[in-house]
Amino acid sequence: MDSVLRLALEDRRQQQLYRQRQVIHSSQQPERMLGHQPVLSFCSNDYLGLAADPRVADAMIEGTQRYGVGSGASHLTAGHTDAHHQLELELAAFTGRERALLFSSGYMANLGVMTALAGRRDAVFHDRLNHASLLDGALLSGARFRRFPHLDTTSLERMLQTSQSQRRLVVTDGVFSMDGDQADLGALAALCQTHQAWLVVDDAHGFGVLGAQGGGSAAVSGLMPEALPVLVGTLGKAFGTAGAFVAGSEALIETLIQFSRSYIYTTGLPPAVAEATRTSLALVQTEDWRRQHLQQLIQHFRQSCTAAGMCLLPSETAIQPLLIGCAGKAVRISEQLLSQGLLVTAIRPPTVPAGSARLRVTLTATHTIEQVDRLVSGLKQVMESHDVAH
Numbered sequence: 046m047d048s049v050l051r052l053a054l055e056d057r058r059q060q061q062l063y064r065q066r067q068v069i070h071s072s073q074q075p076e077r078m079l080g081h082q083p084v085l086s087f088c089s090n091d092y093l094g095l096a097a098d099p100r101v102a103d104a105m106i107e108g109t110q111r112y113g114v115g116s117g118a119s120h121l122t123a124g125h126t127d128a129h130h131q132l133e134l135e136l137a138a139f140t141g142r143e144r145a146l147l148f149s150s151g152y153m154a155n156l157g158v159m160t161a162l163a164g165r166r167d168a169v170f171h172d173r174l175n176h177a178s179l180l181d182g183a184l185l186s187g188a189r190f191r192r193f194p195h196l197d198t199t200s201l202e203r204m205l206q207t208s209q210s211q212r213r214l215v216v217t218d219g220v221f222s223m224d225g226d227q228a229d230l231g232a233l234a235a236l237c238q239t240h241q242a243w244l245v246v247d248d249a250h251g252f253g254v255l256g257a258q259g260g261g262s263a264a265v266s267g268l269m270p271e272a273l274p275v276l277v278g279t280l281g282k283a284f285g286t287a288g289a290f291v292a293g294s295e296a297l298i299e300t301l302i303q304f305s306r307s308y309i310y311t312t313g314l315p316p317a318v319a320e321a322t323r324t325s326l327a328l329v330q331t332e333d334w335r336r337q338h339l340q341q342l343i344q345h346f347r348q349s350c351t352a353a354g355m356c357l358l359p360s361e362t363a364i365q366p367l368l369i370g371c372a373g374k375a376v377r378i379s380e381q382l383l384s385q386g387l388l389v390t391a392i393r394p395p396t397v398p399a400g401s402a403r404l405r406v407t408l409t410a411t412h413t414i415e416q417v418d419r420l421v422s423g424l425k426q427v428m429e430s431h432d433v434a435h
């Protein structure tokens with residue numbers, strides 16, 4: 046076995062696509078220890094800086110003292126505690142939906158949604174840049190699988206016009222995880238209404254970050270719940286904890302409880318994580334300064350990069366990628382930044398399309414303007430040495 050596996054691994058390496066983990070020796074804060082090296086990190090999805098917030102940590106400790114560590118069973122057997130239940134009620138209120146359902150991760154939530162809502166007679170229509178978990182869920186569902194070019198609602202409309210399938214699901218990220226740009230939910234909802242399709246929005250990078258009180262892409266869109274019937278959110282990003290949720294109607298949530306195998310056949314999230322998330326949800330809604338500061342950093346980063354002649358993708362969110370193209374070059378740039386104490390990960394295929402390797406900068410509410418300035422001057426220096434600045 047190993048000799049066969051090593052061949053495939055070597056092939057990966059040759060293509061500059063080999064992945065390695067970096068061992069972090071501290072919490073999710075901008076200044077971290079990478080082994081013995083202090084680094085300034087720009088690769089966390091902890092957008093609001095809540096992952097290491099002492100109040101969230103205290104809630105987790107109290108939750109652990111009350112419930113212990115493991116939930117001990119799946120939600121449908123005996124693993125569904127009042128901590129989970131309260132959090133679901135609070136998430137339903139937060140999203141303005143009838144119900145919400147917790148999943149152990151966003152990956153599992155998306156598998157659960159796609160497989161419970163679509164089957165062999167149905168069709169799913171995906172934005173080409175949707176998150177891998179949505180694509181995997183669609184494949185697993187056995188539904189007819191169509192992908193439309195990124196953000197291209199005209200192509201989607203043509204596909205919907207000719208579709209004969211029973212159920213039609215249109216699936217999109219709210220904020221695209223590797224590009225930072227956003228779906229036009231108004232246009233998608235209108236198409237879905239015309240063609241009687243169901244819109245599924247995965248807002249992993251929007252919840253907490255966008256909109257008043259962090260209501261995400263759905264809140265920003267101003268659309269009614271009926272127009273956005275299936276919302277997926279993850280708790281490991283802006284909420285700073287772990288897990289995920291689906292929010293929607295009573296019928297949707299009951300359907301997921303009955304038919305989502307990734308909900309049914311797995312151990313419930315530790316109750317203390319639910320307790321910690323209840324605290325972080327309150328902070329997400331009340332501490333608006335986190336979003337305001339993050340917005341300032343985003344504007345400052347974009348202005349400084351543009352002034353330095355660097356080319357950014359059109360993103361207004363905390364995800365600010367710099368397109369490099371070649372995977373090997375992206376890795377070398379990331380390594381050079383690291384030698385300056387700047388941690389910015391290179392994102393390569395298959396996470397992004399071939400030829401579109403990039404540096405994925407993420408900003409968080411815990412960064413300072415000075416730290417962003419350090420990043421921009423490091424980037425400018427390294428990019429110029431590679432002649433990719435212009």
Ligand SMILES: *Cc1c(COP(=O)(O)O)cnc(C)c1O
Pocket residue numbers: 149150151152153155176178218222247248249250279280281288289
């Ligand atoms: C991170 C992410 C997920 C997966 O969520 P996890 O809780 O990390 O499994 C799903 N969808 C999108 C768009 C994501 O960015």
